[in-house]
Amino acid sequence: xxxxxxxxxxxxxxxxxxxxxxxxxxxxxxxxxxxxxxxxxxxxxxxxxxxxxxxxxxx
Numbered sequence: 001x002x003x004x005x006x007x008x009x010x011x012x013x014x015x016x017x018x019x020x021x022x023x024x025x026x027x028x029x030x031x032x033x034x035x036x037x038x039x040x041x042x043x044x045x046x047x048x049x050x051x052x053x054x055x056x057x058x059x
Contacts, residue, residue: 012047020044024053 012020016037023033033055034044048055 017047017051020047020051021053024048024055027056029057030055 016039019037020033023036028036030041030045030048033048034041037044039047045055
């Protein structure tokens, strides 16, 4: 695994959740959102599901 994530296994902050909502509504891809949040794609996808957000497919 080449990628390392600073936020591994750390709780999501309210600010991160707001940013997730914002980026998802802008139609960004999962990969781009994960990178912007310094989270793994899996973690980002799971949190989006919890928040009932739709994430665009990668273009």
